[in-house]
Amino acid sequence: MNISDPTETFRQEARELLDLLEAGLLDLEQDPGNGDLINSAFRALHTIKGSGAMFGFTAVAEFVHEFETAFDRVRKGQSEATKALIGVALDAKDHIHRLIENPDRRITGGDVILSQLRQVVEGTPVEPVAPSPVAERTPAQKVDTTRLWRLTFFLPSDALVYGTNPLLLLDELAQIGPITVTALTDRIPDLDILDPEVPQIGWQVDIEADDPTSAIDDVFLFLRDSMELSLVPLERAPAAAIDLEEHTQLAAAPRAQEPAAVPVPPRAKAQEKAETDKPAASSLRVPAERLDELMDRVGELVIAQARLSQIAALSSDTALKTIAEELERLSSGLRDTTMGIRMVPIGSLFGRFRRLVHDLSGELGKPIDFITTGEETELDKTMIERLADPLVHLIRNSVDHGLETAERRAAAGKPAKGQVRLSAVYSGAEVAISVSDDGAGLDAARIRAKAEENRLITPETKLTDGELHQLIFAPGFSTAKEVTSLSGRGVGMDVVKRTIDGLRGTIEVSTRPGEGTTMTLRLPLTLAIIDGMLVRVGTGRYTIPLAAVEECVELPEGLEGQAKGRNFLDIRGSLVPYLRLREVFGITAPRELHQKVVIVSSGEGRVGLVVDQIIGNNQTVIKQLSKLHSDIKSFSGATILGDGSVALILDTAHLVASGQSYVDRNLNGRAA
Structure with a gap:
C-alpha cells in the first residue's frame, strides 16, 4: 500500500x-x-461529498449529494428519524462504501436506494426490498430476453471453511441451461504464500437461458452478500433490458465480450484510529507492516541488551557496566513506546458489531438491546485483527441460539427485548472479553445427546458441567435442528476455539438454564514482549509472566511427604493449591533444600508453583513454539536468554486451571 497515494488517503x-x-x-x-x-x-x-469531488470520485459525490439532500429534511425537522429511515440510510452507507472501494466498477442499485430514501422522508410507505444481489422482476418489467449470458463469480474468502463446494454450485447452474465453464486462475498466488483454505479460483460461466437472474439468485442464496458476482448479456439486448439492469444488484461488466474486471476486495483489518479529542494533536499514518518490523527489531535489541548485561555482570570494567545499564534503560523505554504504538482500544473492534446485531435483530424478528462496556481496554493490534471472526460467531450464536423469541420470553416472564452484552476488562496479565445474553442458556442434556450421537463421548463417560460445555467447540458440533444462513453446520464455534488457542488464550463457558449464557475469552495483553520472572527447576530455566505473579513465599518444611505433587498452602487465611513443577516436568535431579513458591493468578483462580530458585526479572521476547509442540499445554512459548540459551515460558492460565481442577476433585471427594 502506497500511503502517499492521495486516493488511498481519501x-x-x-x-x-x-x-x-x-x-x-x-x-x-x-x-x-x-x-x-x-x-x-x-x-x-x-465531508465525504467534498473530499470525493476533490479526489475524482464523481459517482460518490453525486450519490452523497442526493443522500444529503434527502437527509437534510430530517435535520430541518421536516421528517422524523424513523426505523425505516435508518434502515435505508444504512443501505445508502453501504452503497457509498462500495463506490469508494471499487471506483472502476459499475455499482448498481443507487437509484433504488435514493428513491426509497426520498419516499421515507416524505412519509410515503416503502415496500421492503430483500437484500438480494438479483432484483426480482415483476411481469410488468419483463423485456425481451437474451439467450446467452456470461456469469463471473469469485467466492468469499471463508467459503471453503464453511463447507461451500464450488463444483456443487456449478452443477446447480447447469440445471438452469446449457453452460460452458472456464476457470479463472489469474488470482492464484505463489505457492509459498498460498492459503489452501481460501478459494483462489474464480469461475466464468456462459449460460444459455431466458433471463437466468432469479435462478442464479437461488443458487447463491447464502453467499451473495460477501462474494463478487457479475452477470452480462453476451448478445446485445434491447435498451430497456440494459436500463433495467440499473435496478439489480448484479454489476454489469464494461464490455460484453470480456469477463468483468473485478478487483479483489481488501481484507478487513482493524483500523488504528488517531485520537481526535485534542484539537492540537496530530497523527501520522503508518502501514501496519512497518510496526511489525519495528517490533521485531526491538525484540532483537532486547535480546542483545540482555546478553550485554550478562557480560557486564561478569566483568570488573566500570565503564562497561555503566554502558550496559544505560542501554538497558534506553531499550526498556523503546520497548514500552513501541508496545504502546501497537496497543489499540478494543472499542475499535466493538463498534463493528452494533450493525451486526441491528441486522440480525431485523432478520430474526427478535428485539435486542446490545450493550458494550470496556471499550477503552487496550489490546495488541494483532489480537484485535484476529478477534473479529470469533466474536462474530459468538454474537451470532447468542442472538440465534441463546435469545428466545419475544413470545417465548413473555411466556417465561422476561422482557420482550433480549439483551446481548459485550464487555472487556483487564484481569491480571490478561484481558477478559465476554459475550453474554439473557436467553434460555445451554441445554446440557441436548449437548450430551449430540456428543454421544457424534461419538465424541460414550454414554458411560462422566463429565463435569465445564467439560460438557467445552464440547460445543468440537469440529462439526451443532445442536441446531436445521441448517440456516446463520448457523447449523457446526463450524462457527470450532473457528472460535482454534483462533483463541492460536492466540494462547482460553475460553470459559458459564450458563444458567433460563437465565442466559456467558462466553469469556481470556487473552494475553500482547504477543510480543513481556516482563518475566526467570526461575530454575532442576537444571532448567523457565520464565513466568511477571504480570501474573502475585507474590513469592518459601515452601514450609515437612510438606514433601504429603499428597504427592499437589497440596494446599495457607496464604494469610486463604487456601491456595500448589504444583511441584519438578514433578509436573518429570525432573529427577536432586531438589534444593529451600524451595520457593511463586503464587500466580489467572482470572479468579490462583495456584502456587514450586521452583528450586528464583533467578530474577528480565524482559522476555516471546517466540512461538512449533506445531510439533502444540500439544504441550504447560508452555505458551519460549525466549532467548542473554547467554543464548532458551527458556520456556510457562502458560499460567493452564497451570492455574490444573490447580483449580485439583481443588474441585478434592472438594468433590470430601463431599462423597
Missing part, C-alpha cells in the same frame, strides 16, 4: 467517516430526536 479517511456515520445512525435509531446525532451524520456526509 479511502482511509472515508472509511473512518463511514464508521462514524454508521455508529451515529444506530445511535439515532435509539434516540430519534437527538439533534447532535443528526448533525454529526450530516457533517460526515458533507
